[in-house]
Amino acid sequence: VKRLAALAIALACAAPARAGYLLVLDGDPGDYIVGDQHLEYTDADGHFSISGDARTVHVVVAAGNASWYLDFASAGTRTLVPGPYDHATRFPFQSPQGNGLSVTGGGRGCNESVGRFGVLELELDPNGVPRHFAADFEQHCENGEPASHGTVYYDSEGPPFAAPLDSDGDGVPDSIDDCPDVADPAQRDVDADGIGDACDDVYSITYLTIDSPAGDYIGQGKRLTYVPREGSFHASHGGDSVYAAFDGGSDWWGLTISPPTGHTFAPGAYEGAQRFAGPSNPGIDFSGSGRGCDATAGRFDLRELVYGAGDDVDSLAVDFQQSCEAFGPPLLGSFRIDASPQFGVLADRDGDGTVDTLDNCPDVPNPGQADSDGDGVGDACDSLADATFVRFDSEAGDYIGQGRHELYTGRNSSIQLEGNYGGGVSLSVTQGIDDWWLDFAPPSGERMHVGAFGSATRFPFQDPSVPGLDVSGEGRGCNTSTGRFDVLEYDVDAHGRLLRFAADFEQHCEGGVHALRGKVRYAASYFAEPGDRDGDGVPDADDDCPNAPDSDQIDADHDGRGDACTQICDVDGNGVVDRRDVGAVLAAVDTATTSVDDVRDADRDGTVTVLDARACALHCAIDGCAETSLVAAPEPSALALAAAASVALAALRRRGTR
């Protein structure tokens, strides 16, 4: 028995079976490398080989006539570790401070590519060569939208994989930590050189910004920012001409500036510049990416110029303006190459260490720039959209809301928040042709705070002793109004900037009895749970109405569908009124209403008629009642007009007589 027990324990403690070898490739439609197909290889289908070192891993899979080559490289001298790697450009042509990725095969390769990969497992043998490796990846060929996705295992244990390595325990995986051995959760990198301030000995500024207006030949109307991780910067001089260059592989830019001939360069403003310097004019020539001007007109401010040894320029800071062919719209640019910080740090509104032009969520601090869904919008901003909505519930007879029930979310609308001059909060909501404005203000002398604000009158004409409230839109506003609002959350930063706001309100126009009620949530913190589409704090899986905010989860008739889903006209209960719902109402004409709250009975007269269908058409979320992408009930039985009405007629003809 002891031997059996020992054997059992030994088996249980033995190394787990390795998942082995696997290559999975999925191509989007239009993807050049994999194409619109799913491919899967194991070591039963082909031969897997691996090579590389601590910074690069190469995997080759030879299966029949197809061979696939995968290359993964970390930026600069950093070693590959388990964790995410973003901004990967084509290996081996990535910038010295950027990650590299290449997926090729079947005789196809990209000229340029962008992508990202995640190292799931990496173990080197005693010689420093990879022996266990697992990664997933995504590559966009020629910087296009279609991607090749995939997963590769080389003698891998398979899932579950260990969590990404985080040596300094600052919550940012080493693979994307700009200072992996010193805890710096804010990931500040003021000089944008890819080395976090926490471990950056050289504090200087290097970047190139280009602001090209429409019609400018050189910049092609683009606004571009380049920092060191995207390519190399270089500055030199020949005589008194200074040349500054950025080389990012496919993108390269060069600026030549000169003082008037016979003069020596010194910091200052240089006006009347032309392509070639003359005795009375300085010279300017900015070109790049295969485009140059025959003649130029412009100016520049030389803010810092420090010559180094030989032809080198140690520090350069110059802001310039150039009109191509001397008459084109002016391109604005700034070059900083190892410049002193006082000559301009790129703006970083949220102070998260990533400059605005590179920040995937520039107004919300997100040091790691996490972007789980790869949509280019950081998770922090996705959460913002999920936690932002404005809802109106207008009673019949209310002038402003016209009896409508509307839900505008951060996903389908533009909702902007700012302070108003009453010391309160102002929101604007725009969705298609719908425009709404909401103002909340405390009584004069009070600050906005969490709590109840009763006896409000119309903002901004309220008596100083009472709060102000105004909800207007679509060309309608109250002359006078009464109401109240309850502020549930109000958060400002150290500079007084509004960060979060949540309030419920009720407004009566012209002192009438019919109310416009609503809810406002802007970046509401407790509505930012993942998997919570309506941002009501209840995960979708548990939500009795997942597309409409209903944190109270009230379900008066116990039918499993929350009362919030009984939005008027929303027959399929998906939170949005669209063509399907109108069709369902039309199909239900003459059907007895199921209750006083039957959503099909828009005019609440107890009968479903075509008048209800028309009223519902005006409730559609999208002009023209286009169907939404939300999952909904089956197609209505109503027929599209002119869609072979006679065919339907023939089918119906077999029914009996009335």
Place this chain on the structure above:
Amino acid sequence: MPRESGTASEGRCVRRVATALLWLTCIASAPSARALSIYLDPAQAVLTAGDSTTTTVRVMGVGDGPSDAVGAFDVTLSWDPAVITLESVTFTDALGGASHALGSTTEGAGWVRLSAVSLLSTAALAAGQGDDLAIAVLSVRGLAPGITTLAPDGDALFGDARGVKLPITGTAVASIQVVPEPASLVSLGGGLAAYAALRRRRLR
């Protein structure tokens, strides 16, 4: 192809006079508020059995202001099923066409119910409609000699662009007469002539 005949011309004239009289009655009794009149406009008032014709369902009094429009309707039309039969219904583009409107039909012996709703905005709907509006076209076929009216029932419901019920102040029905096929008339005539000749011979 409908055949023109003296009988058909007379029928059309009668129809026009009847329609005009009905309109005069409707207009005289119409209240000043926005109100609709429904009228059915047959292409042929006299129809040979076995032939087909169309009847257009129209409404007048919609108004041509910036917010005057029909946004939805629900109307049932009836006729004598022994005289004519319905072949097909086609909705016009008045409410927005296939892409911007929904419609349905239900039919029984001697009746059809037409329901439709526009998905257009109030402004877009009004911009596309005038004061006189064709909403549907019915194709009917003559079955057997006789006269029938094609008429909307009293429960017709029309809504404006906002879904508010529009009062209906008048209706103009269509009267359709179905006559025998010419071949039947020739046979009948020949039979009568033979019978008359036989009678004369017996009398002599």
